[in-house]
Amino acid sequence: MAPPPAVAIAPGVFRIPTVGSAATNSFALLDDDGSVTLVDTGVRSAPPKIVAGLAALGKHPSDVQRIVLTHAHPDHAGGAADMAARTGAPVAVHEGDAGFAEAGTSPPNDTSTATGRLFARLPGGGFPPVPVGERLTDGQVLDVAGGLRVVATPGHSPGHVSLLHEPSRTLITGDAIFNVLGVRYSPRMLCSDFRLCRRTAHVLGELEYERAGFTHGPEIVDGARESVRRFLAKAVTRHTPE
Template identity: 55%
Template sequence: MARDLVVPLAPGVWRIPLLGDFFNGFVLRDDDGQVTLLDMGVARSGPKVMAALGAIGAGPSDVTRLLLTHAHPDHAGGAAHVARETGRSVEIHEDDVEHARTGTSPPRDRSLRLGRLLDRLAKGSFDPVPVERGLVDGELLDVAGGLRVIHTPGHSPGHASFLHEPTGTLVTGDAIFNVRGVRWPVASFCTSYAMTKATAHRLVEVDHALAAFTHGPELRDRPRQTITDFLHREGHLEG
């Protein structure tokens, strides 16, 4: 296995380092060989996502599902390429569906000066992608034994994290980063920075054995406690 293309996280689950550990996508494989891809990085990351399939002994015809945590160009940018190569449409939380279909980022936080500036500059920020349907909070997807949708809005209206229940692997998306330690995402990139903080408690309400981040390396040692401690320090978790 080409370990520089994929990082094993748990049985049937891999991380795809798309720009070192800083931008990540993920692969999940069913026992019958069906493959699900989750987040596809920036536009130039599409071929790297496809190369990762070969690293686990799979190919484009094995891909049966494409998922996105949210409709930002560093997550959805490579999705158009992957959709063309696999012939599959994307699934994303229903509140981000129209943004994915039109290739436009959700609004930035208007309470922040930089957020207002980014809003004015953001025009057609990634190639539109075909969307099969919108996901809803709490839905259990038939992916590799069960992938739970956890709506964690704030970074975008439809931002979702995902819990792979059989292995306890939590993909946080951009609800929280692990870049030089656990931290919040960049405030001005959020639709509502306050809501991002207010909904992060959902990450520790589910039991997980490994926390995987779309920005930063995974946490394998007591990840739930590490995130809990961070939220306590930040004043966003009671008890």
């Protein structure tokens, strides 16, 4: 059975699956004036699914006024150039990843382990370059659906951000934390700096929210903060080989 084109997380906040039912997700935030902000754009082939998700919400690409990228990896920024062309919307990304988005290249991988060094040598990692209209900073509150706060969580990439929609108490984690077979850190081999990613993920345990949308995995709509904090508390007690 095909996944639904859009899934409600909170009032005005929707997840749009772009790979499988929840393997990779984009998000749409709807404003009272009818405008839409997209968060992440999936892989290069994802835009038709995003357009279908918008249609399920009664929206058209022309309703999209801003595209926000959590980071410049091809499964999050791969469709950005296409969606920017379809919508005419500017693309916003943290200044730490802006150069990679504009070049269409992924940030370097963590090579502190043999697996990371092997993964870094694999081909691929590119995506269509996209102009960056806005460079985000930590703590910035975007004028999106009542307020979307930028939370810098670097490590997965140099400029990785999570996003807190304060009116609905909804966190969009980006790849700081996955919800794949349970809440977990991003795999080391996918990070630019895994140790930093692990440290900054703990910021998410200190924020106030009730729901969490994950760019990889299904949302948690009840007790999300407690679920994240339980994972983080357990994670610091386990030894992770460096």
